[in-house]
Amino acid sequence: MDFEPSEEQQLLIDQVRRFVREEIIPLEAGLDPDASELEPADHARLVEKTKAMGLFGIDIPKEYGGPDIDIVTRVLLAIEMAQHRAGLYVPCYGTFGGAGLAQIFEANADQKERYLYPTLRGEKKAFFGLTEPSGGSDPARAIQTRAERKDNGWVLNGAKIFISNADRAQYGIVFARTDASKGRAGITCFLIDSDTPGFHVRRVVHTLRSSHYATELEFKDCWVSDHQVLGEVNKGFAVANDRLTRQRIPYAAGCIGVAIAAHEMAIEWAKMRSTFGEKLANRQAVQWMLVDNEIDIRTAKHFTLEAAEKARRGLPFRIEASIAKLTASEGGGRVVDRSMQIHGGMGMTKDLPLERWYREMRIRRVGEGPSEVQRMVIAREILGSNLR
């Protein structure tokens, strides 16, 4: 596979790179180092720019009005979009728009009218309610939130944790157990409006990301009609699983973008900073750290583009997505760590973005399936799925 960007891809890359350097980074200099939002006026102005660039709603499928950019190109652009302080979790502060949650494209016509189209227009936001206090890595077994039949609908009772944006979203995609005897074949996916009686955002869950928080949810006799079932009853796990696999590719791209930014800072600093009469760049210890950075970045980029290319061709890409997520999140963490080491004391301060990347990159080894689950996916693939 040839991963050299085409001429057209390179033009787009250069366009996004300029946008990050000329529009995002200068604004970011005036924000709190942990900020995740631009001033509304700045956000609106930059959205107009990304629309003029033809790149707004970059992840929206063409048939829904998206700019029809293939997944390989989207990965290349996602790598660029992440190269600023807030870039790992809020690339370009959302000024390139979003496509909403992937599952919502599986909605029926009525649900699309009520949820998908308002989401694409930016009128509604959604949260993804999968992880529970009983566990997140093995949702098929860990889901204890149950939905029971009542009055031509379902009554949900249970809790979710580490749910982003639930306090601000208008609706959520929530997974609940509808048949306790069937394991993963007993889970159903529901669309839950945030104002549904019995739905509660109970508390903020503070994490390493000061910029953003997760929430804990409670469903207490929360009744929804049959119209709120997304997909088919007892077939919700496939919906969740598909999303988790697809999400791993852009997730890896963000890690690579931040790793590149940290690496470039480390190179600049090594060329500039002298200790004991010698530039850092002339010291083998520093050179080797930079070489290891380069190898980690290239490895992650190769595997991530390979996964994207397979997805683009419509080939199975589950194992490739896991390898991409694994190499990018672990390698990216190492790159940021080494880059901090090269910067010495300055690398620990909030004056530079490295400390934020360090904290946020650590989460990436757990989010969207921890490293151990990715290895498990790969092991099953190479050893056979019946391995126990």
Next chain:
Amino acid sequence: MSIRLRLDKPWRPLSAEEAAGLPGQLGVYQIADTAGTILYIGQAGARSPFGLRSELQRELQDRGTGHQFRIEVNMQYRSRWFELLMVYKADHGSLPADNAKNPPPLGRLSPA
């Protein structure tokens, strides 16, 4: 185990002496009138030269005496600030008067 939702430390008078003795760390704070009505919930972020100390010295300069304050040193100052605002709103139905003048984008919280 979760951290305490509400800031319920004792109030301290907002004076030059009290403010000067505060740590230069990141965190959140509340300002109240003499009756204990919360007027403002603020944060001391990394742009504050001396963290909480700078912010409370600024508050004293802007508001003058006759106010009380309490602080919480917290590295997660931004998410904690959002949390305190949302909890206050859930408890009282609106934001503290001085936050309401320029409200940040907030979610809904219904603490148990």
